[in-house]
Amino acid sequence: MKLPLLPDNLTLITRTWLGLFLLMGFFLLLPRLCHATRQVTLAWDANQETTVVGYRVFCRQASDGYNYSHPIWDSSATTCTLIGLDEYTDYAFVVRAYDDSGNRSADSQEVWFYGQTALPSQPEATSPGNNFSDLFLTPVLQTAVFTSPDPNDRHLQTQWVVTRVSDGLCVLDVTSSTCLTELDVPPLVLEENTQYSWVVRYTSVKGALSDWSSPSGFTTGESELDEDGNGIPDDQEVGMSIDLDNNGIADAEQNDLRCVNVFEGAGQIAVEAPAGSGVTRISAIESTDLTTIGAVDRLPFDLPLGLVSFRLEMEQVGGIARVQAYFSEPAPQTAKWLKYDMTNGWQDYSAHAVFAADRLSVEFEIQDGGFGDADGVANGIIIDPSGFGVATGAATPAEGDSHSLTGSSSPASSGGGGGGCFISTSTFWN
Numbered sequence: 001m002k003l004p005l006l007p008d009n010l011t012l013i014t015r016t017w018l019g020l021f022l023l024m025g026f027f028l029l030l031p032r033l034c035h036a037t038r039q040v041t042l043a044w045d046a047n048q049e050t051t052v053v054g055y056r057v058f059c060r061q062a063s064d065g066y067n068y069s070h071p072i073w074d075s076s077a078t079t080c081t082l083i084g085l086d087e088y089t090d091y092a093f094v095v096r097a098y099d100d101s102g103n104r105s106a107d108s109q110e111v112w113f114y115g116q117t118a119l120p121s122q123p124e125a126t127s128p129g130n131n132f133s134d135l136f137l138t139p140v141l142q143t144a145v146f147t148s149p150d151p152n153d154r155h156l157q158t159q160w161v162v163t164r165v166s167d168g169l170c171v172l173d174v175t176s177s178t179c180l181t182e183l184d185v186p187p188l189v190l191e192e193n194t195q196y197s198w199v200v201r202y203t204s205v206k207g208a209l210s211d212w213s214s215p216s217g218f219t220t221g222e223s224e225l226d227e228d229g230n231g232i233p234d235d236q237e238v239g240m241s242i243d244l245d246n247n248g249i250a251d252a253e254q255n256d257l258r259c260v261n262v263f264e265g266a267g268q269i270a271v272e273a274p275a276g277s278g279v280t281r282i283s284a285i286e287s288t289d290l291t292t293i294g295a296v297d298r299l300p301f302d303l304p305l306g307l308v309s310f311r312l313e314m315e316q317v318g319g320i321a322r323v324q325a326y327f328s329e330p331a332p333q334t335a336k337w338l339k340y341d342m343t344n345g346w347q348d349y350s351a352h353a354v355f356a357a358d359r360l361s362v363e364f365e366i367q368d369g370g371f372g373d374a375d376g377v378a379n380g381i382i383i384d385p386s387g388f389g390v391a392t393g394a395a396t397p398a399e400g401d402s403h404s405l406t407g408s409s410s411p412a413s414s415g416g417g418g419g420g421c422f423i424s425t426s427t428f429w430n
């Protein structure tokens, strides 16, 4: 038995957009396609063997293999026109020759017919309503669902950008594949009595990028939990007896060190950024209510002093902060320095952190717009939620777990945090 040779020089010779007038019976309709928007003509050289009596064309999409029991075309001709191809889908084709004894050749070379890229529809900010005023400081931003002209495309990622209106400073620029239409703005990103503008854009699983949404604005209200405006929630301020860095000066009196009482706990945590640290000022610090992240008994880490969030104002945009945190109780030997943020979830930050031998402090580095900076942008400000924790063996909670714990309060109607996609929302600044 001698197999036919491969058909040679398979080419696409036309790529005509299909009009309704071309829908005539002698075209073969591709199976499984519902959007008859394109056609393609294939051609190849005739085999020289006199025994060859026909050719079969096979088609596949990128994610599939060829189904050799179902040719999409079968004839003695050496050209075929296929219609009914989806506008946005890529197709591959091969041809096989067969002879009068039923012998079949192997595949010709493969040719591709690429689809158009459909841009996702422009996203729309839905909540808070445009120009909403007196908004609390950890709002949930919400947008309309992803749509695309390509029915086979889906939502992959959303980029969220929040800008301070007075000077155009970008205060948040994060891209998330979990916070697709809802984002909880992390604590300390927003300041009180300040006007902001925000936009989003969507990326599809096929890699298409939408336009930016039309800008939506809001103005924050007062922070009633920091009446003296010193950047520490009043009910977390420490007494004069606390001196975690053991320098003989009450931590409450220091400018380069800020200390807080742990949220509903018995302990303190302080962050120090002295001269040479790359930081000009620790402008805010607060201990986080862990229940805003998820059920505490299901968190993947036990966090004896919780998480502390702080805002560093940097000497240089994009600079590296070298800071130290002090604890009222030693971190266990097995504890890691951890972060939790909306785009990365829980992160072991050990690569940038060194615990002291007595485990009462840790030195760590954060880069503005780089590693460890939760605002995602080089803007002269570092936003950092972190703390020491010991793995509990519990699985990392899914994003969805946090939703049920906090309800689904809307920023337009409630002062409560939650309902959205979290980094670590605090109740102190509502």
Ligand SMILES: [Ca+2]
Residues within 6 Å of the ligand: 225, 226, 227, 228, 229, 230, 231, 232, 233, 234, 237
């Ligand atoms: Ca205060």
Ligand SMILES: [Ca+2]
Residues within 6 Å of the ligand: 242, 243, 244, 245, 246, 247, 248, 249, 250, 251, 254
């Ligand atoms: Ca001190």
Ligand SMILES: [Ca+2]
Residues within 6 Å of the ligand: 368, 369, 373, 375, 376, 377, 378, 379, 380, 381, 382, 383
């Ligand atoms: Ca930053």
